[in-house]
Amino acid sequence: xxxxxxxxxxxxxxxxxxxxxxxxxxxxxxxxxxxxxxxxxxxxxxxxxxxxxxxxxxxxxxxxxxxxxxxxxxxxxxxxxxxxxxxxxxxxxxxxxxxxxxxxxxxxxxxxxxxxxxxxxxxxxxxxxxxxxxxxxxxxxxxxxxxxxxxxxxxxxxxxxxxxxxxxxxxxxxxxxxxxxxxxxxxxxxxxxxxxxxxxxxxxxxxxxxxxxxxxxxxxxxxxxxxxxxxxxxxxxxxxxxxxxxxx
Amino acid sequence: xxxxxxxxxxxxxxxxxxxxxxxxxxxxxxxxxxxxxxxxxxxxxxxxxxxxxxxxxxxxxxxxxxxxxxxxxxxxxxxxxxxxxxxxxxxxxxxxxxxxxxxxxxxxxxxxxxxxxxxxxxxxxxxxxxxxxxxxxxxxxxxxxxxxxxxxxxxxxxxxxxxxxxxxxxxxxxxxxxxxxxxxxxxxxxxxxxxxxxxxxxxxxxxxxxxxxxxxxxxxxxxxxxxxxxxxxxxxxxxxxxxxxxxxxxxxxxxxxxxxxxxxxxxxxxxxxxxxxxxxxxxxxxxxxxx
Numbered sequence: 001x002x003x004x005x006x007x008x009x010x011x012x013x014x015x016x017x018x019x020x021x022x023x024x025x026x027x028x029x030x031x032x033x034x035x036x037x038x039x040x041x042x043x044x045x046x047x048x049x050x051x052x053x054x055x056x057x058x059x060x061x062x063x064x065x066x067x068x069x070x071x072x073x074x075x076x077x078x079x080x081x082x083x084x085x086x087x088x089x090x091x092x093x094x095x096x097x098x099x100x101x102x103x104x105x106x107x108x109x110x111x112x113x114x115x116x117x118x119x120x121x122x123x124x125x126x127x128x129x130x131x132x133x134x135x136x137x138x139x140x141x142x143x144x145x146x147x148x149x150x151x152x153x154x155x156x157x158x159x160x161x162x163x164x165x166x167x168x169x170x171x172x173x174x175x176x177x178x179x180x181x182x183x184x185x186x187x188x189x190x191x192x193x194x195x196x197x198x199x200x201x202x203x204x205x206x207x208x209x210x211x212x213x214x215x216x217x218x219x220x221x222x223x224x225x226x227x228x229x230x231x232x233x234x235x236x237x238x239x240x241x242x243x244x245x246x247x248x
Numbered sequence: 249x250x251x252x253x254x255x256x257x258x259x260x261x262x263x264x265x266x267x268x269x270x271x272x273x274x275x276x277x278x279x280x281x282x283x284x285x286x287x288x289x290x291x292x293x294x295x296x297x298x299x300x301x302x303x304x305x306x307x308x309x310x311x312x313x314x315x316x317x318x319x320x321x322x323x324x325x326x327x328x329x330x331x332x333x334x335x336x337x338x339x340x341x342x343x344x345x346x347x348x349x350x351x352x353x354x355x356x357x358x359x360x361x362x363x364x365x366x367x368x369x370x371x372x373x374x375x376x377x378x379x380x381x382x383x384x385x386x387x388x389x390x391x392x393x394x395x396x397x398x399x400x401x402x403x404x405x406x407x408x409x410x411x412x413x414x415x416x417x418x419x420x421x422x423x424x425x426x427x428x429x430x431x432x433x434x435x436x437x438x439x440x441x442x443x444x445x446x447x448x449x450x451x452x453x454x455x456x457x458x459x460x461x462x463x464x465x466x467x468x469x470x471x472x473x474x475x476x477x478x479x480x481x482x483x484x485x486x487x488x489x490x491x492x493x494x495x496x497x498x499x500x501x502x503x504x505x506x507x508x509x510x511x512x513x514x515x516x517x518x519x520x521x522x523x524x525x526x527x528x529x530x531x532x533x534x535x536x537x538x539x
Contacts, residue, residue, distance in 0.1 A: 006363040009356055009419075010378050016393035016416065017381060023396065091529050098470065098528065099521045100477025102494045106514045109501065191386045194479055194494070198501060211388045215484065219392060227389030234384050 017231075024224035042225040052226065055210035059190050062121070062206060066128040066189040067182045070136045073129070074181065078140035079170060082147060090141075094134040101131060105195035112199070120201030127199060128189040135188060136181030143177030180241035187234055335496065335509075339516060342493045345407075345482075346475040349414045353422040353471050354464065356415070361427040361463075379423050382416060390417055391481050398485070405487030413485045414475055422471040429463025462531060469528045473521055493517055 027039025046052045081090055096104055108127040117123065147170075155165050193208040200209065207226070214220040286293040296305040305311055364375050382390055394413045395404065403409045433456060441455045479494040493513055500510035 002359055002363050006360055006375075009360050010375070012416065013378055013381055013419065016390060016397060017385065019393045019396050020385070020389055087529075091525070095525060098473050098525050100473065100494065100517060102477055102479065102497055103514050103518050103521065106497065106501065106511060110507065110511065193387060194477075194498070197498065208386065208388055211386070211392075212480075215388065215392055215395075219395060223389065223392055227385055227392070230389065231385045234386075238384070 020224050020227050020231075023221060024228045026221065042222045043229075045222045046226055046229070049222070051205070051210055051213075052222065055205055055207040056226075058203070058205055059207040062124055062128060062196075062204070063186045063189040065125045066132055067136075067186050069125065069129040070133045070185045071178055071182060073133055074136040074140050074178070075166075075171075075174065077133075077137050078144060078174065078177075081137070081141055082144040083149070090137075093137055096131045097134045101192065101194050102198075104130060105198040108195070109198050118201075120199055120204045123199045124196055124204045124206075127195045128192055131192060131195065132185035132188045135184040136178065139181030139184065140174050140177040143174055147173055183237035183241040187237060190230070190233075335513060338491070338496050339493055339513070341491055342476055343520070345410065345414075345491065346472050349411060349418060349475050350422070350468055350472045352411065352415050353418050354467060356419060357422040357426050357467060358460075358464070361423050361430050364423075364427055365430045365433075376427070380420050383420050387417070387480055391484050394485060404485065407486065407491075409485040410482050410491070413481045414478060417478075417481060418471050418475055421474060422467040425466035425470065426460060426463040429460045429466075433459045465531050466528065469524050469531075473524050476517065476521070 022036075024042060025038055025040065027037045027041045046056070077093065081093075105127060108123065108130075112118070112123050151169055152165055155169055160168070190206075191208065192206075193212065196204060196206045196209055197212070207230070211223050211226060214223050283293055283297050290305075290311050292303070292305040293311070296303040296311070360379070364372055364379070367375055391413055394409070394416065398404050398409050398412065403412075437455050437459075438451055441451045446454070476492075477494055478492060479498065482492045483495050493516075497510045497513050497517075500506045500513070
């Protein structure tokens with residue numbers, strides 16, 4: 001009984017992915033299984049249509065910039081939190097995971113509007129950094145879990161300055177967490193829709209925004225081919241994260 | 249003073265028959281006072297109201313800046329508007345739908361997580377991978393595939409479609425905390441209770457279930473909070489009916505440009521989120537200090 005139920009749920013979880021993959025290589029009539037026709041024409045459209053191409057490039061740009069900001073912010077934060085275990089600060093930092101992103105996005109819209117700062121690219125990166133930084137901090141903290149403060153002290157006694165300690169002791173320990181966190185952060189930024197929609201500008205037509213515009217009227221099958229590519233990118237990123245966790 | 253001003257902005261911003269509305273408003277004593285007041289800050293106000301809609305002053309952003317400034321900082325008018333019937337209904341509906349979705353998720357997640365813990369190591373890895381599969385694809389494509397799946401059954405633009413799509417997206421989030429809690433259940437205790445003569449139901453009720461309560465609580469808070477923030481799924485599968493608060497907020501920001509109302513709705517949403525977040529914090533960080 002439990003088994004049948006679980007298999008039904010597995011089917012429920014797998015079916016949509018299957019639909020995406022099947023219809024993304026269907027060059028025939030719009031979404032009819034009866035006249036299936038194998039072709040890659042929707043994939044090639046991603047390359048030829050400038051809107052798709054721009055969306056992909058913009059999303060990568062925003063995602064990578066966000067990840068760099070997240071890493072720079074997370075290193076000191078994680079080290080500090082690891083030293084002075086502070087539950088309140090940690091909760092504040094991870095709150096963007098739990099609080100609906102529309103609230104955070106709305107706050108940024110008002111803030112940027114009030115101070116009159118209208119560089120949309122920078123605005124989106126700042127807002128995305130707030131949304132993504134929790135993942136990097138959490139993952140880095142978990143790699144620092146068995147970090148021995150005495151190692152740091154003995155290095156100091158041996159005459160290492162703080163930069164050397166950071167480079168030779170702390171960074172290698174944090175690296176797996178940083179990588180896993182970064183891949184999660186990139187995925188979050190890449191998939192983020194609401195904040196990008198609120199701060200929208202011609203320079204920030206990210207992939208989800210482009211997808212949205214192809215979905216709202218009639219669903220263009222190229223949305224499905226882009227979904228497959230996104231899934232592959234995510235799988236690679238998550239794979240990188242997993243691989244790193246295993247080695248340590 | 250500011251209690252009269254929202255009326256004027258309302259008439260002026262909504263276009264259409266605003267001239268008529270403003271003239272009607274002029275006949276009333278209180279708006280004459282409002283205009284006199286505004287005239288101190290923007291000297292063309294009086295002649296604008298006298299000459300009507302053709303006066304260039306109506307196009308002057310400075311005038312609207314004055315009105316915005318007068319209304320903005322000190323009033324609860326936005327909350328009053330948010331508290332009006334329509335928006336209260338939207339907020340209530342969001343929480344109702346989110347609660348139903350959370351309960352459905354929980355009802356699926358609990359037995360599923362139990363099944364996952366019973367599997368052998370390789371099988372359980374594969375099964376866990378299947379559970380997490382929705383997280384591997386973008387939010388939009390997950391919803392799009394449901395459009396394709398539901399269209400043949402004529403389920404599009406119904407509440408059922410919202411349930412199916414949202415449960416699909418929220419399920420991994422609700423399974424994981426329960427699964428983690430079940431992994432840590434002390435199996436020796438279960439053996440002890442069976443030896444002590446408890447039947448299966450009693451063992452579940454008094455030994456197994458209490459050890460998973462924390463996981464359930466985590467699952468509920470996480471799922472509920474993320475579901476209240478959904479925008480893409482309800483608006484694509486539900487046919488843009490504006491069922492969820494998020495849809496209303498985005499509508500207010502993008503089309504009606506009523507930022508005050510948008511933030512009032514967001515603050516109401518935020519207060520519930522913070523409350524739930526506090527619950528989440530208490531479950532996970534407090535009383536756990538010896539762990």
